[in-house]
Amino acid sequence: MLTTTDLTVEKINSLLKTAEEFAQGNTLKAADEIYVSNLFFEDSTRTKTSFDIAQRRLGLNVVPFDVTSSSVNKGESLYDTVRTLESLGINLAVIRHGKDKYYEELKDVKLALINGGDGSGNHPTQTILDLMTIHQEFGKFKGLKVGIVGDVKHSRVANSNAEALRKMGAKVYFSGPEKWFDEGTIINGTYLPIDDLVKEVDVLMLLRIQHERHGEKMKISLESYHKKFGLTLDREKAMKKEAIIMHPAPINRGVEIADELVESVRSRIFKQMENGVYARMAILKEALEEKGFKFK
Ligand code: CP
Numbered sequence: 001m002l003t004t005t006d007l008t009v010e011k012i013n014s015l016l017k018t019a020e021e022f023a024q025g026n027t028l029k030a031a032d033e034i035y036v037s038n039l040f041f042e043d044s045t046r047t048k049t050s051f052d053i054a055q056r057r058l059g060l061n062v063v064p065f066d067v068t069s070s071s072v073n074k075g076e077s078l079y080d081t082v083r084t085l086e087s088l089g090i091n092l093a094v095i096r097h098g099k100d101k102y103y104e105e106l107k108d109v110k111l112a113l114i115n116g117g118d119g120s121g122n123h124p125t126q127t128i129l130d131l132m133t134i135h136q137e138f139g140k141f142k143g144l145k146v147g148i149v150g151d152v153k154h155s156r157v158a159n160s161n162a163e164a165l166r167k168m169g170a171k172v173y174f175s176g177p178e179k180w181f182d183e184g185t186i187i188n189g190t191y192l193p194i195d196d197l198v199k200e201v202d203v204l205m206l207l208r209i210q211h212e213r214h215g216e217k218m219k220i221s222l223e224s225y226h227k228k229f230g231l232t233l234d235r236e237k238a239m240k241k242e243a244i245i246m247h248p249a250p251i252n253r254g255v256e257i258a259d260e261l262v263e264s265v266r267s268r269i270f271k272q273m274e275n276g277v278y279a280r281m282a283i284l285k286e287a288l289e290e291k292g293f294k295f296k
Pocket of ligand 1 (some may be wrong): 043044045046047048117126248249250
Protein backbone atom coordinates (compact mmCIF):
# COMPACT_ATOMS: atom_id res chain seq x y z
CA MET A 1 0.00 0.00 0.00
CA LEU A 2 1.89 3.01 -1.31
CA THR A 3 -0.69 5.47 -2.69
CA THR A 4 -4.48 5.82 -2.83
CA THR A 5 -4.15 5.67 -6.63
CA ASP A 6 -3.28 1.97 -6.19
CA LEU A 7 -6.51 1.31 -4.28
CA THR A 8 -9.60 0.17 -6.18
CA VAL A 9 -13.11 0.78 -4.83
CA GLU A 10 -13.33 -2.99 -4.11
CA LYS A 11 -10.05 -2.91 -2.17
CA ILE A 12 -11.15 0.12 -0.11
CA ASN A 13 -14.48 -1.57 0.69
CA SER A 14 -12.68 -4.77 1.67
CA LEU A 15 -10.28 -2.89 4.00
CA LEU A 16 -13.16 -0.95 5.58
CA LYS A 17 -15.12 -4.17 6.18
CA THR A 18 -12.12 -5.91 7.81
CA ALA A 19 -11.30 -2.81 9.88
CA GLU A 20 -14.91 -2.59 11.11
CA GLU A 21 -14.82 -6.28 12.10
CA PHE A 22 -11.71 -5.57 14.19
CA ALA A 23 -13.49 -2.56 15.72
CA GLN A 24 -16.39 -4.87 16.66
CA GLY A 25 -14.00 -7.16 18.55
CA ASN A 26 -12.92 -9.71 15.93
CA THR A 27 -9.44 -11.04 16.72
CA LEU A 28 -6.91 -12.69 14.43
CA LYS A 29 -3.35 -13.86 15.03
CA ALA A 30 -0.59 -14.61 12.57
CA ALA A 31 -0.32 -18.35 11.90
CA ASP A 32 3.27 -17.84 10.71
CA GLU A 33 6.35 -16.32 12.34
CA ILE A 34 6.30 -12.81 10.82
CA TYR A 35 8.79 -10.00 11.45
CA VAL A 36 7.88 -6.37 10.86
CA SER A 37 9.70 -3.07 11.34
CA ASN A 38 8.60 0.57 11.35
CA LEU A 39 11.05 3.01 9.75
CA PHE A 40 10.08 6.59 10.55
CA PHE A 41 12.44 9.14 8.99
CA GLU A 42 9.92 11.87 9.94
CA ASP A 43 8.35 12.32 13.37
CA SER A 44 5.08 10.62 14.23
CA THR A 45 2.91 9.89 17.25
CA ARG A 46 -0.33 8.45 15.81
CA THR A 47 0.83 6.52 12.76
CA LYS A 48 3.86 4.90 14.40
CA THR A 49 2.14 4.02 17.67
CA SER A 50 -1.04 2.72 16.05
CA PHE A 51 0.99 0.52 13.70
CA ASP A 52 2.93 -0.80 16.67
CA ILE A 53 -0.28 -1.64 18.55
CA ALA A 54 -1.95 -3.10 15.43
CA GLN A 55 1.10 -5.31 14.81
CA ARG A 56 1.14 -6.60 18.39
CA ARG A 57 -2.61 -7.30 18.31
CA LEU A 58 -2.07 -9.41 15.19
CA GLY A 59 0.71 -11.39 16.91
CA LEU A 60 3.48 -10.03 14.68
CA ASN A 61 7.08 -9.74 15.88
CA VAL A 62 7.87 -6.02 15.94
CA VAL A 63 11.59 -5.33 15.45
CA PRO A 64 12.43 -1.80 16.65
CA PHE A 65 14.19 0.48 14.16
CA ASP A 66 15.38 3.87 15.37
CA VAL A 67 16.53 6.07 12.50
CA THR A 68 18.60 8.27 14.85
CA SER A 69 20.79 5.37 16.03
CA SER A 70 20.92 3.46 12.73
CA SER A 71 23.57 3.38 10.01
CA VAL A 72 21.45 5.90 8.08
CA ASN A 73 23.59 8.35 10.10
CA LYS A 74 26.71 6.90 8.45
CA GLY A 75 25.20 7.70 5.05
CA GLU A 76 23.51 4.37 4.27
CA SER A 77 20.84 4.88 1.62
CA LEU A 78 17.15 4.11 2.06
CA TYR A 79 17.44 1.32 -0.50
CA ASP A 80 20.42 -0.31 1.28
CA THR A 81 18.70 0.07 4.66
CA VAL A 82 15.55 -1.70 3.46
CA ARG A 83 17.52 -4.39 1.56
CA THR A 84 19.52 -4.99 4.75
CA LEU A 85 16.39 -5.45 6.85
CA GLU A 86 14.98 -7.76 4.19
CA SER A 87 18.20 -9.84 4.29
CA LEU A 88 17.93 -10.06 8.08
CA GLY A 89 14.43 -11.53 7.78
CA ILE A 90 12.01 -8.59 8.01
CA ASN A 91 8.83 -9.50 6.10
CA LEU A 92 7.07 -6.12 6.15
CA ALA A 93 8.22 -2.53 6.60
CA VAL A 94 6.14 0.56 7.30
CA ILE A 95 8.06 3.62 6.06
CA ARG A 96 7.53 7.34 6.58
CA HIS A 97 9.93 9.59 4.72
CA GLY A 98 10.18 13.30 3.93
CA LYS A 99 10.90 12.67 0.26
CA ASP A 100 7.90 12.56 -2.10
CA LYS A 101 7.58 9.10 -3.72
CA TYR A 102 10.58 7.68 -1.79
CA TYR A 103 9.08 4.26 -2.55
CA GLU A 104 10.04 4.50 -6.23
CA GLU A 105 13.64 3.65 -5.29
CA LEU A 106 12.37 0.54 -3.47
CA LYS A 107 10.51 -1.11 -6.33
CA ASP A 108 12.96 -4.06 -6.44
CA VAL A 109 12.65 -5.04 -2.77
CA LYS A 110 10.64 -8.18 -2.02
CA LEU A 111 9.26 -7.46 1.46
CA ALA A 112 5.78 -5.98 1.87
CA LEU A 113 5.87 -2.17 2.01
CA ILE A 114 3.32 0.15 3.58
CA ASN A 115 3.62 3.90 3.09
CA GLY A 116 3.29 5.72 6.43
CA GLY A 117 3.48 9.07 4.59
CA ASP A 118 5.82 10.45 1.90
CA GLY A 119 6.62 14.19 1.94
CA SER A 120 3.66 16.11 0.50
CA GLY A 121 2.64 13.06 -1.52
CA ASN A 122 0.40 10.39 0.02
CA HIS A 123 -0.80 9.07 3.38
CA PRO A 124 -2.94 6.10 2.34
CA THR A 125 -3.32 4.49 5.78
CA GLN A 126 -4.68 7.81 7.14
CA THR A 127 -7.17 7.73 4.28
CA ILE A 128 -8.49 4.30 5.26
CA LEU A 129 -9.02 5.36 8.89
CA ASP A 130 -10.66 8.61 7.75
CA LEU A 131 -12.99 6.78 5.38
CA MET A 132 -13.80 4.30 8.15
CA THR A 133 -14.74 7.20 10.47
CA ILE A 134 -16.96 8.80 7.79
CA HIS A 135 -18.60 5.46 6.95
CA GLN A 136 -19.37 4.76 10.63
CA GLU A 137 -21.19 8.09 10.74
CA PHE A 138 -23.12 8.16 7.47
CA GLY A 139 -23.03 4.53 6.20
CA LYS A 140 -22.18 5.72 2.68
CA PHE A 141 -19.91 7.99 0.61
CA LYS A 142 -22.05 8.60 -2.45
CA GLY A 143 -23.57 12.06 -2.37
CA LEU A 144 -21.71 13.16 0.76
CA LYS A 145 -20.10 16.59 0.68
CA VAL A 146 -16.63 16.76 2.25
CA GLY A 147 -14.76 20.03 2.79
CA ILE A 148 -10.96 19.90 3.09
CA VAL A 149 -9.64 23.11 4.60
CA GLY A 150 -6.16 24.52 5.01
CA ASP A 151 -2.69 23.69 3.84
CA VAL A 152 -3.76 21.60 0.85
CA LYS A 153 -0.58 22.28 -1.14
CA HIS A 154 1.66 20.60 1.46
CA SER A 155 -0.74 17.99 2.78
CA ARG A 156 -0.35 14.33 1.89
CA VAL A 157 -3.63 13.74 3.75
CA ALA A 158 -5.47 16.15 1.42
CA ASN A 159 -4.04 14.46 -1.67
CA SER A 160 -4.85 10.93 -0.55
CA ASN A 161 -8.26 11.69 0.92
CA ALA A 162 -9.52 13.79 -1.99
CA GLU A 163 -8.61 11.08 -4.47
CA ALA A 164 -10.16 8.24 -2.45
CA LEU A 165 -13.31 10.18 -1.52
CA ARG A 166 -13.99 11.08 -5.15
CA LYS A 167 -13.39 7.46 -6.13
CA MET A 168 -16.03 6.41 -3.56
CA GLY A 169 -18.59 8.92 -4.89
CA ALA A 170 -18.27 11.85 -2.47
CA LYS A 171 -18.09 15.47 -3.62
CA VAL A 172 -14.96 17.22 -2.34
CA TYR A 173 -14.64 20.98 -1.75
CA PHE A 174 -11.59 22.96 -0.64
CA SER A 175 -10.92 26.15 1.25
CA GLY A 176 -7.96 27.98 2.79
CA PRO A 177 -5.31 30.54 1.78
CA GLU A 178 -5.13 30.64 -2.01
CA LYS A 179 -1.32 30.82 -1.98
CA TRP A 180 -1.38 27.32 -0.49
CA PHE A 181 -3.16 25.87 -3.54
CA ASP A 182 -1.70 24.67 -6.82
CA GLU A 183 -3.84 25.79 -9.76
CA GLY A 184 -5.47 22.93 -11.63
CA THR A 185 -4.35 20.16 -9.30
CA ILE A 186 -6.67 18.44 -6.85
CA ILE A 187 -8.77 21.60 -6.37
CA ASN A 188 -10.21 21.43 -9.84
CA GLY A 189 -12.79 24.23 -9.58
CA THR A 190 -14.11 23.22 -6.18
CA TYR A 191 -12.77 26.11 -4.04
CA LEU A 192 -15.32 27.75 -1.71
CA PRO A 193 -14.78 30.63 0.73
CA ILE A 194 -14.71 29.17 4.25
CA ASP A 195 -17.99 30.84 5.33
CA ASP A 196 -19.82 29.19 2.41
CA LEU A 197 -18.05 25.85 2.79
CA VAL A 198 -18.98 25.31 6.46
CA LYS A 199 -22.71 25.62 5.57
CA GLU A 200 -22.43 23.21 2.65
CA VAL A 201 -20.56 20.14 3.88
CA ASP A 202 -21.42 16.98 5.83
CA VAL A 203 -17.79 16.42 6.80
CA LEU A 204 -15.43 19.28 7.62
CA MET A 205 -11.86 18.01 7.40
CA LEU A 206 -9.33 20.49 8.78
CA LEU A 207 -5.63 20.22 7.97
CA ARG A 208 -2.61 21.03 10.07
CA ILE A 209 -0.50 23.97 8.92
CA GLN A 210 2.72 22.30 7.76
CA HIS A 211 5.18 24.89 9.11
CA GLU A 212 8.09 22.54 8.39
CA ARG A 213 7.33 22.59 4.63
CA HIS A 214 6.90 26.38 4.33
CA GLY A 215 9.42 28.78 2.80
CA GLU A 216 9.28 32.54 3.55
CA LYS A 217 6.65 33.17 0.83
CA MET A 218 4.23 30.64 2.32
CA LYS A 219 4.29 31.96 5.90
CA ILE A 220 1.08 33.33 7.40
CA SER A 221 0.27 34.78 10.83
CA LEU A 222 -1.43 32.15 13.01
CA GLU A 223 -3.89 34.63 14.53
CA SER A 224 -5.02 35.91 11.15
CA TYR A 225 -5.25 32.31 9.86
CA HIS A 226 -7.79 31.42 12.57
CA LYS A 227 -9.96 34.44 11.81
CA LYS A 228 -9.79 34.16 8.03
CA PHE A 229 -9.72 30.39 7.44
CA GLY A 230 -10.07 28.49 10.73
CA LEU A 231 -13.09 26.82 12.33
CA THR A 232 -14.16 29.53 14.76
CA LEU A 233 -17.01 29.15 17.26
CA ASP A 234 -19.26 31.24 14.94
CA ARG A 235 -18.49 29.13 11.88
CA GLU A 236 -19.24 25.93 13.82
CA LYS A 237 -22.73 27.33 14.57
CA ALA A 238 -23.33 27.69 10.82
CA MET A 239 -22.61 24.00 10.12
CA LYS A 240 -25.38 21.53 9.19
CA LYS A 241 -27.03 19.82 12.18
CA GLU A 242 -25.50 16.37 11.51
CA ALA A 243 -22.14 17.55 10.13
CA ILE A 244 -18.94 16.28 11.75
CA ILE A 245 -15.48 17.75 12.27
CA MET A 246 -12.33 15.79 11.45
CA HIS A 247 -8.59 16.55 11.63
CA PRO A 248 -5.73 14.09 11.05
CA ALA A 249 -3.76 15.72 13.92
CA PRO A 250 -1.46 16.86 15.38
CA ILE A 251 -3.71 19.88 15.90
CA ASN A 252 -2.67 23.50 16.29
CA ARG A 253 -5.40 24.35 18.82
CA GLY A 254 -6.77 27.85 18.31
CA VAL A 255 -5.38 27.99 14.76
CA GLU A 256 -7.10 25.48 12.43
CA ILE A 257 -9.85 24.96 15.02
CA ALA A 258 -11.05 26.78 18.14
CA ASP A 259 -9.73 25.01 21.23
CA GLU A 260 -13.28 24.38 22.56
CA LEU A 261 -14.29 22.50 19.39
CA VAL A 262 -11.50 19.90 19.45
CA GLU A 263 -13.46 17.67 21.87
CA SER A 264 -16.96 18.97 21.04
CA VAL A 265 -19.98 16.81 20.18
CA ARG A 266 -19.33 17.19 16.45
CA SER A 267 -15.66 16.29 16.67
CA ARG A 268 -14.50 12.84 15.55
CA ILE A 269 -10.81 13.69 15.96
CA PHE A 270 -10.08 11.17 18.74
CA LYS A 271 -12.37 8.61 17.08
CA GLN A 272 -10.13 8.89 13.99
CA MET A 273 -7.11 7.99 16.16
CA GLU A 274 -8.93 5.01 17.70
CA ASN A 275 -9.96 3.81 14.23
CA GLY A 276 -6.31 4.11 13.16
CA VAL A 277 -5.48 0.89 15.04
CA TYR A 278 -8.31 -1.09 13.39
CA ALA A 279 -7.65 0.33 9.92
CA ARG A 280 -3.94 -0.51 10.21
CA MET A 281 -4.72 -4.05 11.46
CA ALA A 282 -6.79 -4.53 8.28
CA ILE A 283 -4.04 -3.06 6.07
CA LEU A 284 -1.32 -5.23 7.68
CA LYS A 285 -3.44 -8.37 7.38
CA GLU A 286 -4.21 -7.82 3.70
CA ALA A 287 -0.62 -6.81 2.83
CA LEU A 288 0.79 -9.92 4.51
CA GLU A 289 -1.85 -12.24 3.01
CA GLU A 290 -0.85 -10.94 -0.44
CA LYS A 291 2.67 -12.18 0.39
CA GLY A 292 1.29 -15.64 1.26
CA PHE A 293 1.21 -15.36 5.08
CA LYS A 294 -1.75 -16.79 6.98
CA PHE A 295 -3.86 -15.61 9.94
CA LYS A 296 -6.19 -17.68 12.15
N1 CP B 1 -2.03 11.97 11.42
C1 CP B 1 -0.72 11.62 11.51
O1 CP B 1 -0.13 11.10 10.53
O2 CP B 1 -0.18 11.83 12.73
P1 CP B 1 1.34 11.52 13.12
O3 CP B 1 2.21 12.46 12.31
O4 CP B 1 1.44 11.75 14.60
O5 CP B 1 1.63 10.10 12.73
